[in-house]
Amino acid sequence: MKFLCIGCDTVMDFTERQLPGDGTFAAVFSCARCGREVAMLANPMETQLVASLGVRIGGRTLAEQPMELVRQQLAEGRDDAFVEPAPASRGAIRWSDDARQRLANVPGFVRGMVKRIYSDYAAERGISLITPEVMDRARADLGLEGM
Template sequence: MKFLCVECDEPMQLVTSQGPDEGSLTVTFGCPRCSRRVAMLTNPLETQLIRSLGVKVGGRTVPAAPFEHLRSSLARQRVEAFEETLETPPANPTAGAGCPFAGMIVDQEATAQRATAWSAEAEARVERIPSFIRPMAKKAIERYAESKGYRTITETVMDEARAALGM
C-alpha cells in the first residue's frame, strides 16, 4: 500500500512514525517533490489489525526477497507434523486443544437445533431470503422464537419476529 500525492502523482515517503501510544499509531508521510504532508492516525483496533497482518510500519531498509513471507512461515520445521501417532482421536473432533470452549459451543448449537422446529410454510418462506443473509436471519428468528417459548416456527412467528426485530 502506498500513499500518492494528489498534486504531483508521486509516491509519498515515510517522514515519522510514533506509537503505538495507548493503542494508537501516528504515521506521517511527505511528498518528496512538493513537500506536502499527510498524517495517518489509527485507533487501537486498526493498530491491532496492522500488527496481525504483519505490516511493518516504517518502510523497508532492504528490498523484499522473493517469497519472503512464505520463507519466514516455513522457517520453523515441524518434524512431528509427518509422524504417525497411535493416539485415539477425540470423541468430539471439533473440541480440540485450541479452544477450551469449543465443545460447549458445539453442544449449544446442537441443543438449539433440536429445540426449535420449522413448519413447511416457514421453511419455504425462509428459502426466499437471499442466500448470503439467510443463515443470520434464520438464527435471529430462532433466537426470537426461543425467547418467546415457541417450539415450532410458523409464518405467524416469523411475522412477529420481523416486527420485533425491525426487519
C-alpha cells in the first residue's frame, strides 16, 4: 500500500505506525518534497482485514512468517499485558440459531474473521451465548456499524 502526493507526483514516505493494543491502527505518511502528511486510521475490523490480507503498511515486501504477530507483540510488549483477563476459549462460545443465521448473511470471504471478532468480544466479556443482541452491542462497542 502506498500513498502518492498528487501535487508533487511523489510516493509518500511511511513515517509512523501505532498499534495501541485496542485493535485500532494509525499510520502516517509524509511527502519528502512538500512535507504534506496523511494519516490513515483503521478501526479493529479494518485492521484485522488488512492483517488478514497480509498487507504490510510501509511497503514491506517480505513474505509474512508464521506467528509473526505473536513475535511482534513479544518484542514490542503491551502495556496491558498483565491486566487483561485470560479470555475464555472461543470454542466454548455458542451461537444462537438467529445469530448463526445472521452470520450466514456475511460475505463468505470475511465470515471467518467476523465470527472471530464476535467470538473474541464474547470471550472477553464472559458471554457464552452469542445472540443478535450481543452482535448489535459488539458492533456499537467496536465501531463496526454497517456490518
